[in-house]
Amino acid sequence: MNTANDDTINRRDFFTLSTYTAAISALFVSILGLLKFPMPGLFPEVSSAFKIGKPEDFPVGSTKVYQDKNVLVSRDAEGLYAVSLVCTHLGCIVSTTEKGFKCPCHGSVFDGVGSVIAGPAPKGLNWLDISRLPTGKLIVDTSKTVDTGTKMTV
Ligand code: FES
The missing domain is CATH 2.102.10.10 (Rieske [2Fe-2S] iron-sulphur domain)
Structure with missing residues (x-):
């Protein structure tokens, strides 16, 4: 049983936090991809x-x-x-x-x-x-x- 000043994280909170973290990470990677598309010089390819x-x-x-x-x-x-x-x-x-x-x-x-x-x-x-x-x-x-x-x- 959790009390008001209990700092432990319950299972539901853990999965909620994990879901938000994954969603924010995916959004961040997507934004990087969008930035790269119109501005290839932002992340230059390594030339062969x-x-x-x-x-x-x-x-x-x-x-x-x-x-x-x-x-x-x-x-x-x-x-x-x-x-x-x-x-x-x-x-x-x-x-x-x-x-x-x-x-x-x-x-x-x-x-x-x-x-x-x-x-x-x-x-x-x-x-x-x-x-x-x-x-x-x-x-x-x-x-x-x-x-x-x-x-x-x-
Ligand atoms: S990598 Fe096996 S002989 Fe060169």
Whole structure:
């Protein structure tokens, strides 16, 4: 039996409070969604594309690893190409070796262009799209894969 100065909460009050809390939370999330719809800049999307510089930043034989993007960009005599460092087995980040790439998680080994030498990776590392902006700068898009061996002539 509750008395006037009893601070305990009964079952009915608990469920009422829980219902109000859930309703207010849902309303708050809905309002955030409505704010985002007409003003996408309010909560910017994370872009999958990033700038890598100009073609002259990549002399023939050069390689750059973008650790924060998990991408390797390399240029050989045939052109420029980008390889994802995300292992095709379960998504670990491969490390570069003298002859290619090795996954630290389950030991997959890839050659210099990302083709599988030893599993369990089911396929080679993904090659990524490189495109040129009107300014001449190059961008790599990690959401767009291209066929292995696709190189941008620069
Ligand atoms: S995640 Fe790379 S071999 Fe398993």
